[in-house]
Amino acid sequence: MRPSILYPLFAPIDTLSGIGKRYCTLMNNLCGGKVIDLLWHLPSGFVDRRCYVPLAHAVDGKIWTGKVRVIEHLPPKTKKHPYRIAVEDNTDQMILVFFKVFGDSIVKQFPVGAEKIISGKIEIFNGLLQMSHPDYVVDADKPEQMPLIETVYPLTAGVTNKMLNRQITQALERVPNLPEWLDERFVAQNNLPCFKEAVWQAHHPQTLADLEPNAPARRRLAYDELLANQIALAIVRGRLKKQKGRSLANNGALKEKLHTVLPFALTDAQKRVIAEIESDLFSNYRMSRLLQGDVGSGKTIVALMTMLNAVECGYQAAIMAPTEILAQQHAETISALCTQIGVKTALLTSNVKGKARKTLLEELANGNIDILIGTHALFTEDVTFKDLAYAIVDEQHRFGVKQRLSLSQKGNLCDVLVMTATPIPRTLVLTQFGDMEYSKIDALPAGRKPVQTTVMPLSKINNVVEALMRKLQTGTQAYWVCPLVEESEKIDLSAATERFESLQKIFGNAVGLVHGKMKEAEKNAVMEEFKQGKLKLLVSTTVIEVGVNVPNATIMVVEHAERFGLAQLHQLRGRIKRGTEAGSCILMYGYPLSAVSHERLNTMKATEDGFLIAEEDLKLRGGGEVLGTRQSGFSNFKIADLSAHGDLLLTASKDASLLLRQDPNMQSPRGQALRTLLYLFEQDEMIQTYKAG
Numbered sequence: 206m207r208p209s210i211l212y213p214l215f216a217p218i219d220t221l222s223g224i225g226k227r228y229c230t231l232m233n234n235l236c237g238g239k240v241i242d243l244l245w246h247l248p249s250g251f252v253d254r255r256c257y258v259p260l261a262h263a264v265d266g267k268i269w270t271g272k273v274r275v276i277e278h279l280p281p282k283t284k285k286h287p288y289r290i291a292v293e294d295n296t297d298q299m300i301l302v303f304f305k306v307f308g309d310s311i312v313k314q315f316p317v318g319a320e321k322i323i324s325g326k327i328e329i330f331n332g333l334l335q336m337s338h339p340d341y342v343v344d345a346d347k348p349e350q351m352p353l354i355e356t357v358y359p360l361t362a363g364v365t366n367k368m369l370n371r372q373i374t375q376a377l378e379r380v381p382n383l384p385e386w387l388d389e390r391f392v393a394q395n396n397l398p399c400f401k402e403a404v405w406q407a408h409h410p411q412t413l414a415d416l417e418p419n420a421p422a423r424r425r426l427a428y429d430e431l432l433a434n435q436i437a438l439a440i441v442r443g444r445l446k447k448q449k450g451r452s453l454a455n456n457g458a459l460k461e462k463l464h465t466v467l468p469f470a471l472t473d474a475q476k477r478v479i480a481e482i483e484s485d486l487f488s489n490y491r492m493s494r495l496l497q498g499d500v501g502s503g504k505t506i507v508a509l510m511t512m513l514n515a516v517e518c519g520y521q522a523a524i525m526a527p528t529e530i531l532a533q534q535h536a537e538t539i540s541a542l543c544t545q546i547g548v549k550t551a552l553l554t555s556n557v558k559g560k561a562r563k564t565l566l567e568e569l570a571n572g573n574i575d576i577l578i579g580t581h582a583l584f585t586e587d588v589t590f591k592d593l594a595y596a597i598v599d600e601q602h603r604f605g606v607k608q609r610l611s612l613s614q615k616g617n618l619c620d621v622l623v624m625t626a627t628p629i630p631r632t633l634v635l636t637q638f639g640d641m642e643y644s645k646i647d648a649l650p651a652g653r654k655p656v657q658t659t660v661m662p663l664s665k666i667n668n669v670v671e672a673l674m675r676k677l678q679t680g681t682q683a684y685w686v687c688p689l690v691e692e693s694e695k696i697d698l699s700a701a702t703e704r705f706e707s708l709q710k711i712f713g714n715a716v717g718l719v720h721g722k723m724k725e726a727e728k729n730a731v732m733e734e735f736k737q738g739k740l741k742l743l744v745s746t747t748v749i750e751v752g753v754n755v756p757n758a759t760i761m762v763v764e765h766a767e768r769f770g771l772a773q774l775h776q777l778r779g780r781i782k783r784g785t786e787a788g789s790c791i792l793m794y795g796y797p798l799s800a801v802s803h804e805r806l807n808t809m810k811a812t813e814d815g816f817l818i819a820e821e822d823l824k825l826r827g828g829g830e831v832l833g834t835r836q837s838g839f840s841n842f843k844i845a846d847l848s849a850h851g852d853l854l855l856t857a858s859k860d861a862s863l864l865l866r867q868d869p870n871m872q873s874p875r876g877q878a879l880r881t882l883l884y885l886f887e888q889d890e891m892i893q894t895y896k897a898g
């Protein structure tokens with residue numbers, strides 16, 4: 206239950222005065238429908254009215270604030286003309302101009318001879334100082350009513366800055382005094398204001414520095430938010446860990462056998478992560494672990510080695526891939542090895558139909574099949590195992606924390622491993638996968654050839670085609686990747702189709718085309734032809750992004766590479782690292798190319814380190830882009846910005862673990878204060894989602 210002290214902040218915004226129905230809708234779209242949402246709507250700037258100079262020194266186009274005397278009213282001759290009022294100070298005169306006047310309000314507001322403090326933008330018109338509709342007018346004996354610094358907010362049509370300021374002022378008045386949840390020493394060392402003070406300061410910038418993400422007030426709020434996030438994830442992680450599972454401890458006979466048939470020795474990195482995974486599998490608790498390993502780091506064999514533990518114990522294991530092509534590829538690798546050691550595998554995709562499907566499902570239910578390979582659809586379909594003990598989900602980093610939780614609640618209480626080839630920066634691992642344990646394969650098998658990356662303008666496309674022609678004649682195969690255009694698949698498709706047609710004129714039947722709109726079966730057929738070498742050149746949209754393995758394809762051309770994310774380019778480039786020959790990747794860009802884009806492409810040229818690339822991408826484009834989850838499930842922070850507050854996140858992560866170790870039930874006074882923090886940042890929801898399952 207939300208603490209009652211927070212009720213006023215979680216009330217709908219129409220509980221503030223002066224908010225009508227229409228305004229409510231506008232505000233809802235701008236920042237949200239609750240009072241607290243206004244507090245998280247931070248300013249983007251401010252108007253400084255502190256500088257009082259005589260009128261004679263007023264500057265055209267600038268805000269002027271000062272005391273004036275009303276000289277005379279100049280009502281308009283016709284309705285088309287504005288109402289004007291002449292005013293003066295001791296140095297000059299000025300005309301106030303009003304295009305809209307309601308009744309005699311203006312006569313009352315500016316009695317002749319009265320002194321007023323006014324503020325607004327100065328214009329010089331025909332050599333005369335002029336101010337249209339002053340922003341503020343206050344009586345000369347009430348200077349305190351003039352807002353010397355007016356906070357400026359991001360706006361939307363129909364919401365003025367003045368209205369927003371009024372509402373936020375009211376919202377700020379509702380912020381209660383809350384018990385401090387941060388460590389006092391930490392607060393002192395970092396010179397942080399308390400929560401209430403921090404929110405107030407964040408909405409009252411005095412200098413440009415106050416608008417920076419690392420201004421003390423904003424840092425405090427960012428830290429609060431990150432801490433709430435990390436505590437919530439740690440609670441979920443802790444509870445998952447305590448869920449009963451069963452031990453898959455065994456004598457390792459099957460694994461021994463697999464070692465003898467493997468054509469290579471495992472790398473140290475592979476051995477290490479297998480040991481990490483097994484420490485979970487052999488325990489009595491349920492595993493929920495993320496395995497990260499760059500493209501080509503050898504995750505498939507890690508998956509198989511660890512699945513053999515379930516088989517050895519007489520249970521079943523399953524591995525699920527995002528597409529049928531990938532599932533099929535896994536099936537080929539895994540079944541080739543498994544038949545040699547007497548382990549029964551099967552592939553289940555939508556292509557397995559009728560009698561074959563029925564038989565397969567029966568064998569799965571009676572336990573004849575040890576390892577099932579399939580697509581993610583396995584999760585949702587009515588597939589019954591005899592006894593599934595271990596499930597691996599490949600390339601499913603796109604699931605958000607909540608999706609993953611509701612998903613894992615659905616399945617049996619089996620151990621779960623999520624594998625991903627997308628290098629995920631540490632900060633994102635903490636925030637997006639903080640509910641899971643974490644392993645990383647940090648080295649590639651020896652002997653991998655580097656990919657040579659070239660960056661060149663699209664205007665040189667003819668040279669690229671010529672070079673390609675020579676290479677394809679020697680038997681090499683190549684990918685040609687067409688870009689995302691305006692995020693519309695339809696336009697993507699026409700770009701790829703057009704390129705396919707023009708390349709067909711040159712390469713004839715040696716060119717194939719795959720794209721996202723094709724039926725799975727059609728796509729598979731084209732991929733198969735490419736795999737078998739019947740096709741030499743494969744034109745595609747980004748559908749080949751993940752996992753496809755064609756060792757003979759060592760060349761990749763990417764059109765409009767500047768439109769791709771770096772992480773995405775890295776994934777694409779990984780496709781041509783599978784062979785024995787060194788690959789070459791040609792990144793072609795269109796004009797105009799911004800300096801930042803140029804720098805990004807050069808990063809691709811300079812390094813093949815996926816993590817370095819991902820960090821760079823995170824800096825330039827933000828987390829949703831890196832994970833490829835712009836539209837789905839990516840939890841965005843209200844205040845925190847990982848590119849500026851990464852250091853705070855690391856501290857918050859450590860603090861969260863420590864706090865929960867010292868006070869697991871959050872009962873101490875500080876624990877109680879932290880509960881309030883969780884509600885403040887609506888992290889109670891995440892814990893609820895988990896509980897509900």
Ligand code: ADP
Nearest residue numbers: 469470471472499500501502503504505506650
């Ligand atoms: P990914 O991590 O991208 O899924 P894969 O599991 O597909 O990588 O492995 C990529 C390639 O590396 C495969 O051809 C696989 O056989 C090979 N491989 C895996 N582990 C090793 C190793 N320890 N030594 C040599 N080659 C390996």
Ligand code: MG
Nearest residue numbers: 504505626752
């Ligand atoms: Mg893989």
